[in-house]
Amino acid sequence: VDDLGVNTNDPVDYPDVALVLAEAVSDGRYDRGVLVCGTGAGMAIVANKVPGVRAVFVGDPYTAERARASNNAQIITLGSQTVAPEVARRLVEIWLESEFQGGRSAPKVAKIDDIDKKYRTK
Numbered sequence: 001v002d003d004l005g006v007n008t009n010d011p012v013d014y015p016d017v018a019l020v021l022a023e024a025v026s027d028g029r030y031d032r033g034v035l036v037c038g039t040g041a042g043m044a045i046v047a048n049k050v051p052g053v054r055a056v057f058v059g060d061p062y063t064a065e066r067a068r069a070s071n072n073a074q075i076i077t078l079g080s081q082t083v084a085p086e087v088a089r090r091l092v093e094i095w096l097e098s099e100f101q102g103g104r105s106a107p108k109v110a111k112i113d114d115i116d117k118k119y120r121t122k
Contacts, residue, residue, distance in 0.1 A: 002030075018046035025074045026052040033075045034092055040079035047075050051120040054112065059083055064091040068098035070105040071112075 004020050006012045014037040021033040025047075035043035040057040047055035055075035056067040059082060067073040076095050078088050100109075 004033075005036075014042050015046045018043045019050070022047040022050035022053045022055070022075065026050045031074065032096070035075060035077045036080050036088075037077070038079060038081045040077035040082065043077040044075075047077065051116055054109075058091050058095060061091065061094055064094040065098045068095055069101045070108075072100040072105070072109045 004024070005017050018035050018037075021030070021035055024030045025033050035047060035055070037043045040059070044055045044057045047053050053075060054071060054073045055077055056063065056071060056073040058064045058067055058076045058078060064076065067076055073095075076092070078091065080088075083091065
Protein backbone atom coordinates (compact mmCIF):
# COMPACT_ATOMS: atom_id res chain seq x y z
CA VAL A 1 0.00 0.00 0.00
CA ASP A 2 1.29 3.43 -0.96
CA ASP A 3 -0.21 6.59 0.50
CA LEU A 4 -0.24 9.19 -2.26
CA GLY A 5 -2.38 11.59 -0.30
CA VAL A 6 -2.13 14.37 2.17
CA ASN A 7 0.45 14.26 4.93
CA THR A 8 -0.09 17.75 6.32
CA ASN A 9 -2.70 19.68 8.26
CA ASP A 10 -2.62 22.40 5.61
CA PRO A 11 -5.63 22.64 3.29
CA VAL A 12 -5.24 20.65 0.06
CA ASP A 13 -7.52 20.72 -2.97
CA TYR A 14 -8.96 17.26 -3.65
CA PRO A 15 -8.47 17.50 -7.45
CA ASP A 16 -4.70 17.59 -6.87
CA VAL A 17 -4.79 14.36 -4.84
CA ALA A 18 -7.23 12.56 -7.17
CA LEU A 19 -5.17 13.41 -10.22
CA VAL A 20 -1.99 11.87 -8.80
CA LEU A 21 -3.68 8.51 -8.20
CA ALA A 22 -5.78 8.51 -11.37
CA GLU A 23 -2.73 9.18 -13.53
CA ALA A 24 -0.81 6.42 -11.75
CA VAL A 25 -3.65 3.97 -12.44
CA SER A 26 -4.00 5.14 -16.04
CA ASP A 27 -0.24 4.71 -16.60
CA GLY A 28 -0.29 1.20 -15.12
CA ARG A 29 1.81 2.00 -12.05
CA TYR A 30 -1.09 0.81 -9.88
CA ASP A 31 -3.89 -1.65 -10.59
CA ARG A 32 -6.31 -0.14 -8.08
CA GLY A 33 -6.70 2.82 -5.79
CA VAL A 34 -8.90 4.34 -3.11
CA LEU A 35 -9.67 8.05 -2.86
CA VAL A 36 -11.32 9.87 0.04
CA CYS A 37 -12.74 13.36 0.30
CA GLY A 38 -15.69 14.81 2.19
CA THR A 39 -18.36 13.15 0.04
CA GLY A 40 -16.33 11.04 -2.40
CA ALA A 41 -18.17 12.71 -5.28
CA GLY A 42 -15.47 15.21 -6.23
CA MET A 43 -12.76 12.57 -6.21
CA ALA A 44 -14.83 10.36 -8.55
CA ILE A 45 -15.42 13.25 -10.94
CA VAL A 46 -11.72 14.10 -11.12
CA ALA A 47 -10.54 10.49 -11.45
CA ASN A 48 -13.01 9.82 -14.27
CA LYS A 49 -11.53 12.72 -16.26
CA VAL A 50 -8.28 10.77 -16.67
CA PRO A 51 -8.29 8.55 -19.76
CA GLY A 52 -8.53 4.84 -19.03
CA VAL A 53 -9.86 5.25 -15.49
CA ARG A 54 -13.17 3.95 -14.18
CA ALA A 55 -13.87 5.36 -10.70
CA VAL A 56 -17.00 4.67 -8.66
CA PHE A 57 -18.27 6.25 -5.45
CA VAL A 58 -18.98 3.48 -2.95
CA GLY A 59 -21.29 3.89 0.02
CA ASP A 60 -22.74 0.41 0.47
CA PRO A 61 -21.56 -3.23 0.25
CA TYR A 62 -23.46 -4.07 -2.95
CA THR A 63 -21.96 -1.14 -4.85
CA ALA A 64 -18.51 -2.01 -3.49
CA GLU A 65 -18.77 -5.53 -4.92
CA ARG A 66 -20.42 -4.56 -8.21
CA ALA A 67 -18.03 -1.66 -8.85
CA ARG A 68 -15.40 -4.28 -9.58
CA ALA A 69 -17.47 -7.32 -10.57
CA SER A 70 -19.66 -5.53 -13.13
CA ASN A 71 -17.88 -2.26 -13.94
CA ASN A 72 -14.23 -3.27 -13.57
CA ALA A 73 -13.59 -0.07 -11.60
CA GLN A 74 -9.93 0.48 -10.78
CA ILE A 75 -10.67 3.25 -8.29
CA ILE A 76 -13.29 3.63 -5.61
CA THR A 77 -14.03 6.81 -3.77
CA LEU A 78 -15.38 7.23 -0.26
CA GLY A 79 -16.81 10.15 1.69
CA SER A 80 -15.14 10.83 5.02
CA GLN A 81 -18.24 12.73 6.14
CA THR A 82 -20.76 10.26 4.73
CA VAL A 83 -19.24 6.83 5.45
CA ALA A 84 -18.17 5.81 8.95
CA PRO A 85 -14.54 4.64 9.23
CA GLU A 86 -15.44 1.04 10.14
CA VAL A 87 -17.90 0.89 7.23
CA ALA A 88 -15.30 2.37 4.88
CA ARG A 89 -12.79 -0.31 5.86
CA ARG A 90 -15.34 -3.04 5.12
CA LEU A 91 -16.29 -1.49 1.78
CA VAL A 92 -12.63 -1.39 0.73
CA GLU A 93 -12.22 -5.04 1.78
CA ILE A 94 -15.26 -6.08 -0.26
CA TRP A 95 -14.01 -4.20 -3.30
CA LEU A 96 -10.47 -5.57 -3.03
CA GLU A 97 -11.83 -9.12 -2.73
CA SER A 98 -13.98 -8.68 -5.86
CA GLU A 99 -12.81 -9.42 -9.37
CA PHE A 100 -14.24 -8.44 -12.75
CA GLN A 101 -16.65 -11.19 -13.78
CA GLY A 102 -16.86 -10.41 -17.47
CA GLY A 103 -19.88 -12.20 -18.90
CA ARG A 104 -22.75 -9.87 -19.73
CA SER A 105 -20.79 -6.97 -18.22
CA ALA A 106 -17.83 -7.32 -20.59
CA PRO A 107 -19.53 -5.71 -23.62
CA LYS A 108 -20.78 -2.86 -21.45
CA VAL A 109 -17.30 -2.16 -20.08
CA ALA A 110 -15.97 -2.38 -23.64
CA LYS A 111 -18.46 0.32 -24.64
CA ILE A 112 -17.24 2.49 -21.76
CA ASP A 113 -13.68 1.97 -23.00
CA ASP A 114 -14.75 2.91 -26.54
CA ILE A 115 -16.28 6.16 -25.27
CA ASP A 116 -13.08 6.85 -23.38
CA LYS A 117 -11.00 6.31 -26.52
CA LYS A 118 -13.30 8.54 -28.57
CA TYR A 119 -12.71 11.50 -26.25
CA ARG A 120 -9.10 10.77 -25.29
CA THR A 121 -6.79 13.64 -26.10
CA LYS A 122 -3.48 12.02 -25.16
